[in-house]
Amino acid sequence: RTLAFDVETGRQVVNTEVFRIRHAGIINPKNSRASPTPIVEGDRVYVHFGADGTAALTTAGDIVWRAQFSYDSMHGNGGSPVLYDDLLIVSCDGADTAFVVALDKQTGKVRWKTSRRQPWDQAYSTPLVIRVGERDELVSVGAYRAASYDPRSGKEIWRVGYPEGFSNVPRPVYGHGLVYIATGFNEPSLMAVRVDGTGDVTRTHVAWTLRRGAPLTPSPLLVGDELYVVNDTGIASCLDAKSGRTHWQERLGGNYSASPIFADQRIYFLSEEGVATVIAPGTQFRRLGTNELDGATLASMAVSGASIFIRTGTDLYRISTKANSAVAGAGYAQPPGRPQAIFDRAVADFRNGHIAESVAGFDALAKLVPDEAPQLWQRGIALYYAGRYQDCRAQFESHRTVNPDDVENAAWHFLCVARAESPERAKAALLPVGPDPRVPLAQIYQVFRGTLAPEAVLAAAGGRPESQFYAHLYLGLYFDALGNKERALEHIRAAAADRYAAVGGYMHTVARIHLGTLQRR
The missing domain is CATH 2.40.128.630 (Lipocalin)
Incomplete structure (x- = not known):
């Protein structure tokens, strides 16, 4: 089943039976039949139940398409799907067969299907799309080896082996030119693998291996270095x-x-x-x-x-916190006088390009809950696109009182002052920030401060899609503030690309809106 709940109240608003399983087998007592995480994109929800089926629904709970791929998964389902442009990609690893399959996200039809190398066995990991130089790679962890594939064709690029490892659960993590892979049961280790190879890279591209304290189930977490x-x-x-x-x-x-x-x-x-x-x-x-x-x-x-x-x-x-509950998150529609409903409407208006309506909603919310107004960084961005640069500046100065370490807040303050006065005045008025460990936010701040060349931001971003997105977004915004439309378009086009929609979230919407404003000038 697919369930949805009102963010504000917890009330169930969707309950749809997606698949009916007639002969359910025994699964691991720690597992359920709904372990994979759904993906929400626009008005679509993609759900995966392992060998029991994969489907797309509307956010209202109507089924758009269903697909099913048979394989023998001893402990039930585990790994989640991943979106890449117009593809929904899942890893299917069983004792009887193992493969990675890409579905057309609009229809559920198979676009490509690549078998794993033998021997096969169970695995429960989620694939990861990364950017390596000028190419995208899909890293998928399976039993006995992990492999990188071309996400458009399914062709294998490289593979790394761990002959005793199977039943892998953790998702790979990527940064610093390395992908971090958990080798699974029974003796877990964590491998750091350089991603610029081809073929079998087991002997050539393993940078280091952790053997003491490695996880069997939880995924690793990368924060900065x-x-x-x-x-x-x-x-x-x-x-x-x-x-x-x-x-x-x-x-x-x-x-x-x-x-x-x-x-x-x-x-x-x-x-x-x-x-x-x-x-x-x-x-x-x-x-x-x-x-x-x-x-x-x-x-x-x-x-x-x-x-x-x-x-x-x-x-x-x-x-x-009580303070944040009035303005946090995006839920289903509420009566129009409630803070959450006003926030949701303002966010939706902004996503749809209705800037004046979005600003009106955020202004109403700031008046309704004035103590929470500093939290509304979304209001500041909407004010920027409405041309209310002094109000925009004030919003980000206010937001600094509740989020003093945020480089993005300082960047938007810079953009507002640059529009209202000049880039030179914006640099002089740049807000101080504390330590922001997100890569490459520290480098972005130095560029806005005038102490680092813009090229260093992309170098710091490396191959991580999220880091690349923020590098392109803020370089584009920076060049636009300086009046360099050509360089601004170069980076904003990159940030607005579909491949960054999942990692960019709300800020990907900002990239698309800014691209539209640049193209209309």
Whole structure:
């Protein structure tokens, strides 16, 4: 089934049976038949139930298409699908067959299907699309080896082997020219593999391997130059992402299936026993707090706006501060006088290019809940495109009081001042920021400050799609502020490309809107 809930109230608004399984087999007691994460894109929702089926629905719960691929998955489903341009790609790994398949996201028809190399066995990992030089790669982890494929054709580019590893669960992570791959059961290790090879790269491209404290189930987390992992028995480690050197290793307590997440300059670990441990990112271990929920928690936390969503064995939780709950997230329509409904409408208007209507909504919200107005960075961006540059400047100065480390806030403040006055005045008025570990935000700040060449931003971004997106977006905005339309178009076109829609989120909408304004000039 596919379920949807009102973000503001938790009320169920969609409950659609997608597949009916007549003879359900036994699965691992830690698993369910709905472990993969759905993908929402526009008015489409893509759901995957492993060998039980894959489908697309509307956000209202109407089924658009269904597809099914048979393979023998001993423990049930696990890996989630991934979108790439007009393709929905899934890894299907069983003891009887193993393959990666790309479906047309509009119709569900097979566009390509590539068999794994033998021997086959079970695996439960989610593929990852990365950018390497001038090409995109799809990294898919399977039993005994991981492989990189051309995401458009399914042709294998490179592969790396681990002859004893199978039943792989963690998703690969990419950064610094390395993809980090968990080798699975029974003796787990974590490999850092250079991604610029071809063919069998097992002997040539493994930069380093972690054998002590590697996870069987939780995925690793990359924040800046540090890689964070927690193994299934609760030992957390912080590694130098480039060398594999261990900065610290601490026992958190409890058992772990959920992957750690990074949000609001904090790292969150969630144990199977429902205990969340919050730490500060960095090369020294610093615990900020612990919180506990009733019930078993095996699923990873999800973050939207200023809210965290946690699914336990019996309940779905939305966790947010009281201040943020009035303006965070995008849910279903509410009565028009409620703050959440006004926020949702203003966001929707902006996404649809209705700038005046979006600004009116954000202005109304700021008046309705004035104490929360500093949180509304979305209002500042809408004000920029409405040409209200002084109000835009004031919004980002206000937002700095609640988010002082955000480079993006300083960048938008720069853009507003540059339009209202001049780039020189904008540089002089550039807001100070604290440590922002997101790559390449630190380099972007230096460019806006005038102390770094713009070319260094793309070099710092490397091959990570999210980093590439933000590099192109803010370089494009920067060049536009300087009056260099040609360079601005070059980068904004890149940021507005469909391949960055998933990683860019709301800011991808900003890229598309800015591209339209540039083209109309």
